[in-house]
Amino acid sequence: MAKKKAARTMIHLECTICHERNHHTEKNKTNTPNRLELNKFCKRCAKVTLHKEGK
Numbered sequence: 001m002a003k004k005k006a007a008r009t010m011i012h013l014e015c016t017i018c019h020e021r022n023h024h025t026e027k028n029k030t031n032t033p034n035r036l037e038l039n040k041f042c043k044r045c046a047k048v049t050l051h052k053e054g055k
Contacts, residue, residue: 007031013051015042021054 001041007030023040035053042049 011036012054013038013040015040015045015051015055016052018029018042018044020044025053 007028008026010024010030011027012021014021022043027036037052039048040051
């Protein structure tokens with residue numbers, strides 16, 4: 001049997017203040033085609049900041 005094409009892909013989240021990529025997660029490209037934005041804790045900034053999906 002042939003495998004279906006995987007819709008879920010690994011993405012890296014980048015801090016908007018210091019631009020460090022310190023989080024990663026999975027995203028379903030068919031359900032969320034836009035870039036993901038989450039509030040996460042940044043170790044370098046030592047506070048909760050907005051993290052955007054990297055390129």
